[in-house]
Amino acid sequence: MVTVNIDSRGTACPGPLTDIIRAYKKASNGDILVVMATDPGIKADSKSWCDRTKNQLVDVKEKNGEYTVTIKITGKS
Amino acid sequence: MAGGSLNIIMSTGTVDKLINMGVLVQTAANLGVPVRVFVTATAVPAFKKDGYKSANVVPYGFNSVINEMAVGLQKLKSGDWHEMLKTAREIGEVKVYMCSLMAGAMNLKKSELDPMVDDIIGAAAFMQSASDGQVMFI
Numbered sequence: 011m012v013t014v015n016i017d018s019r020g021t022a023c024p025g026p027l028t029d030i031i032r033a034y035k036k037a038s039n040g041d042i043l044v045v046m047a048t049d050p051g052i053k054a055d056s057k058s059w060c061d062r063t064k065n066q067l068v069d070v071k072e073k074n075g076e077y078t079v080t081i082k083i084t085g086k087s
Numbered sequence: 088m089a090g091g092s093l094n095i096i097m098s099t100g101t102v103d104k105l106i107n108m109g110v111l112v113q114t115a116a117n118l119g120v121p122v123r124v125f126v127t128a129t130a131v132p133a134f135k136k137d138g139y140k141s142a143n144v145v146p147y148g149f150n151s152v153i154n155e156m157a158v159g160l161q162k163l164k165s166g167d168w169h170e171m172l173k174t175a176r177e178i179g180e181v182k183v184y185m186c187s188l189m190a191g192a193m194n195l196k197k198s199e200l201d202p203m204v205d206d207i208i209g210a211a212a213f214m215q216s217a218s219d220g221q222v223m224f225i
Contacts, residue, residue, distance in 0.1 A: 022163040024110060024171075027117040031178050049163075055117075062118050 013042040019076065023051040027059060030081070034065075037083045042068070045079040052077050092121040092220030094213070100129040101146045102153060102168070104225050106160075109171030111223070116179025121220075124172075125213045126204070127186035131193060134185060134201045139169040172203060184208045 014033050018026035026047040033043050045052065053070055056079045060067040064085035071078045093115045097108055108124065115122045126134045133142035145153045160167075166174065175181045185200055185207045197207055 020164055022160075022165050024114040024117055025163075025165065028113060028174055028178060031117050035178075059118060 011040045011042065012037070013044060016043060016045045018045055018047040018049070018052070020048060022049045023055065025049070026052045027055050030056065030059065034063075034083065037086070039083050039086045041083045043079075043081040043083065045077075045081070047077045047079065048075060050077070052079055056081065092123060092217065094217035094220055094222045095122070095124045096213075096222065096224045097124050097126045097130040098128040099225060100131070100133050100142060101144045102142075103146060103149070103156075105130070105133055105142075105168040106156075106171075108225055109166075109168030109175075112181060113171045113175040116175035116181055119179065121180040122175065122182070123213070123216060124181070124183045125186060125208075125210075126183065127189050131185070131189050131195070134183070134204055135195065136199055136201055138201060139167070169201075176203060182206075184213060186210065186213075 014037065016029050016033050018029045021029070026045060026049050030043060030045055037043065045056070056070070057067055059065070060081060066082040066084050068080040068082050069078075093111070095108060095111065112122050112124065132138050172181070172183070182205045183203050185195070185204050187207050187209045190207045197204065
């Protein structure tokens with residue numbers, strides 16, 4: 011299991027989700043993606059993406075306008 | 088749209104509409120939704136070879152808001168619509184088609200179009216390929 015940190019701070023929709031997809035393509039089931047972003051859209055967008063792709067949204071934290079989204083990869087066939 | 092495709096008829100070539108298209112195509116690609124873009128009418132010049140470099144037509148009366156938007160998008164490190172489309176094609180299943188009627192009317196061959204244009208097709212072929220999903224007119 012690998013943890014991949016993704017820094018999407020300063021970018022806006024749909025950039026952060028694209029950063030997630032790029033990391034996802036190299037990831038395996040069980041890996042963890044930790045995304046840092048400043049775009050508030052990341053909260054709903056990451057949930058929509060996880061629901062659609064059957065990956066697990068583990069946690070979304072917000073502090074001082076920065077979001078940390080943790081995703082467990084479970085959707086790879 | 089669950090399981091289906093997103094099919095965009097790109098008819099208006101102003102920069103605001105092109106940005107809308109870029110965001111929607113990149114978002115759909117992010118979600119794994121297949122996308123087809125059918126380019127027609129005033130959007131055609133933007134999809135000529137290197138057309139994106141000069142096709143920054145601002146809708147009449149909106150100069151100040153478009154300028155404000157452009158500055159804001161640059162600050163957000165957001166690429167222009169052409170970069171968004173290119174990114175979407177890298178990560179997802181995205182096809183771009185030029186309307187054959189418009190290509191004929193403007194005497195355009197495929198070699199004169201943006202390399203991202205996959206083919207020149209008619210409306211019937213687009214409608215047929217779009218039958219599995221949602222159609223959006225921009």
